[in-house]
Amino acid sequence: MSGQHQAPLINSKIAPLSPESFELETGGPRLAGRLYPPGGRETSAYPTVVICHGIPSGLVTPGDPGYPALAEQISRLGFFAAHFNFRGCGDSSGNFDILGWTEDLSVVIDQIWKLPEVDRTRLVLLGFSAGAAVSIYVAARDRRVAALAACGCPAGFGALAEAKNLEASLKYFRDTGIIRxxxxxxxxxxxxxxxxxxxxxxxxxxxxxxxxxLVHGSKDDVVDPADAHQLFAEACEPKRLAIIGGAGHRLRLDGRAMAEVTAWLCAFAGNGLPCGPEIEKSGHRG
Known part of the structure; x- marks a missing residue:
């Protein structure tokens, strides 16, 4: 998108191990994802990041490596990372249902929680857009989540919830292939x-x-930046807000936004690793 900075997302410090694919049978939709263990460190358990994508737009961005690349890059910083597709998306089965997405995330946390590589005191959710909203919903009800980073998060889904917009919303989700x-x-x-x-x-x-x-682009044309300020005002300490100057909605592709996220992750995890360049001065920290 216009205004997005394509700087390297993360400074690679650790060579990750090969990712491991997984499928979860939930009693409903089948969920597909991958685990990204870090390599080169001798420890029994790692701080863990579960990445939650947003609602697919159906548009393809040339050169976009996708969420799996972000998970791999985070694993290079010494984290055990996981990425999966919510129901209706990617290789997962089913149809888009926002409440169903909260169930999907809970199922993934249940399974991640059982892995010996996971440090249960440092389980973090990293959500984008609707995935950030789902992460907040789940974290508010699940104390296993130790920290949360929300990028481009809406304050709510008011327009989608209105009856007058229902048919248009359903058509859009069918056209993008997430209602099948x-x-x-x-x-x-x-x-x-x-x-x-x-x-x-x-x-x-x-x-x-x-x-x-909370991370938001100042030029986000999908979720109004005012939503980030509303969420920040309502949140309690410890909290942090980063408004990325000139950035749009797809913060995963903005090097400054991801530098902010990874610096925060490393500070939370206390792993002592450098986490990329400082955010540019055009970013506002709250």
Whole structure:
């Protein structure tokens, strides 16, 4: 997008091990993802980052390496990283359902929690856009989550929840391929109600006393930057807000935004590793 900085996302310090694919049978949709263990460090358990993607736009950006590349890069900093597709997306089965996404994330946390490589005191969620909203919803109800970073997070899904926009929303999600079955949703009111129930503004204060990072682009044309300020005002300490000057919605592709995220991750984990360049002065820290 215009204004996005394509600087290297992360300084590589550790050669990661080969990623391991996984599939989870949830009793509902099958979830597909990958685990990215760090290499080169001798420790029994690692600080762990679970990456949560947003609602796919259906657009392809040339040269975009995707979320798996971000997970690999985070693992180079000494983290055990995980990335998965929510239902309706990528190699996971099912149809897009925002409440279903909260269930998916809980299932993934359940499985990650069992792994010996995971430091249970340092499990972090890193969410983007709708994935950030889902992360806040889950973290507010699950104390296993030790910290949360939310990038481009909406304060709520008001427009999607309105009955007048329902048909247009369903058409968009079908056109982008995340609603795959023609008879979905079978319970339209429950599906629509999920957009009201998953409300970051209502849940953000429940993250404390766990650390919270909010990152937003000043030129985000999908989620108004005002949403970040609303969330920050409602959140409790410890909290941090970074507004990235000139950045749009796709913060994963902005080197300054990811430098902010990784510096925060490393400070939380206390792993002592350098985490990329300092954020440029055009970024505002709150």
């Amino acid at each position: 079955d023609k008879d979905f949703p079978s319970d339209l009111e429950r599906w629509r109600g999920g957009f009201k129930q998953v409300s970051p503004l209502k849940d953000i204060a429940k993250i404390a006393p766990r650390p919270l990072l």
